[in-house]
Amino acid sequence: MRRRCLSALLALAFCQTVVAEEPRSGYTYMEPATQAMQDDDFLNPGFFLVDEGLRLWRQPMGPAGQSCADCHGPVEREMNGVAARYPVLDAGTGKLVNLERKIQLETARMGAEPLAYESPEILSLTTLISYQSRNMPMQPEITPQLQPFLDRGRKIYEQRRGQLNLSCPQCHVDHAGDKLRGDVISQGQVNAFPIYRLLWGEPGSRHRMFEWCMQSIRARPFERGSDEFIELELYLVQRGAGLVIEAPGVRR
Ligand code: HEC
Ligand code: HEC
Incomplete structure (x- = not known):
């Protein structure tokens, strides 16, 4: 082999x-x-991540019981075009972050359980947010x-x-x-x-x-x-x- x-x-x-x-x-x-x-x-086997991501977007996390949606509002509006310009320098930490790392920082901001890289949660939120840039040029x-x-x-x-x-x-x-x-x-x-x-x-x-x-x-x-x-x-x-x-x- x-x-x-x-x-x-x-x-x-x-x-x-x-x-x-x-x-x-x-x-x-x-x-x-x-x-x-x-x-x-409907045939796309990855599409369930969009649905799962949307569920997480609205789910309260962390001690304050806040959700992504509580701060950001509808994902379609707030995350429109975001994935197309990542990775970026994160203003808060001064580090280069991709979408996954940024989402990890956001859940840390909420005091929620840390989400591991490549976990189903991170993949779902990354897919949901990337989907809001579908058909937009990187x-x-x-x-x-x-x-x-x-x-x-x-x-x-x-x-x-x-x-x-x-x-x-x-x-x-x-x-x-x-x-x-x-x-x-x-x-x-x-x-x-x-x-x-x-x-x-x-x-x-x-x-x-x-x-x-x-x-x-x-x-x-x-x-x-x-x-x-x-x-x-x-x-x-x-x-x-x-x-x-x-x-x-x-x-x-
Ligand atoms: C021995 C040849 C080889 C080398 C060297 C190689 N790759 Fe690949 N790569 C592949 C094959 C085969 C695939 C699967 C078919 C495809 O999409 O090209 C792939 C797929 C990919 C894809 C997915 C493309 C898509 O449209 O989904 C990316 C991204 C990628 N490689 C990045 C890299 C990076 C970064 C490196 C260097 C660290 C690298 N590859 C080195 C063979 C290689
Ligand atoms: C407490 C309010 C709050 C919560 C909760 C929150 N965010 Fe944010 N988020 C912000 C603020 C404020 C910014 C802009 C400043 C920054 O980038 O840090 C931001 C920025 C972002 C960005 C970067 C947008 C860009 O244009 O670069 C992403 C992506 C993001 N949030 C995703 C999420 C996700 C996913 C969740 C839920 C897991 C979440 N946020 C929860 C307040 C919040």
Whole structure:
């Protein structure tokens, strides 16, 4: 098994390299049946997260018995377009935060039980909020303060790593469109997240996907929710700027 995937990767290394193209959603690389699943909210296996997120949005949490809705009002109005500009510098903490981290900070503000990264609650709220930006282009606002984070994210993206000594663009730029173990390699864009991945049989975050890719090249991944992964995420949002948010996406 191990040898087979290694030789597949070696074969890849000798294919011709393709020049950088316009950003293209992973959706466009999928089979029609998987696309159809994403297109229909009733068939979309990730859509339950939107409903579950809405339930949580209205649920009192913490000692004051407040809900997200108590402070914010209707999610459709208040979170419209928010996911399209994340990650951002959080005013309160001065840290770069993605949506998941921001939601963790919000529940901490409420004094509620801390919600673990990738927990069903965080995934649901992230999906609900991302859904309020569906069909809106990802548009990070790269201020001078954000530039160093972006530069670090780019470095992580371009760094070769793991036993296979591969960088992200060696697959997602040089080999986008090529086959690898039953998958068609896409550009590795982040506009559909959280996604329901059929291979996992459950939904997952952007960071879970980064982790999966790093493990597949036998590299030690950063922690989900770590500064490094959020910087990488910022870089990927910038790289795919203009692609519309598809959350909840469906992938093979
Ligand atoms: C050995 C090749 C390979 C490398 C190296 C690799 N990936 Fe991937 N990646 C894949 C495959 C295969 C998939 C699943 C099919 C697809 O969507 O491309 C994938 C999927 C993704 C997706 C989901 C795309 C979507 O539309 O849902 C993202 C995001 C991603 N990769 C990011 C990364 C990042 C960040 C790195 C570097 C840390 C990386 N990948 C390194 C092979 C690779
Ligand atoms: C006590 C009132 C209060 C509660 C409860 C509250 N928030 Fe907030 N939230 C705010 C305020 C004020 C801001 C703007 C300042 C900031 O970003 O910290 C904000 C900002 C946000 C943002 C960032 C919006 C942006 O434009 O960047 C998100 C996302 C968010 N809240 C989600 C939630 C979620 C999810 C919950 C429930 C788990 C929640 N909030 C509960 C008061 C609250």
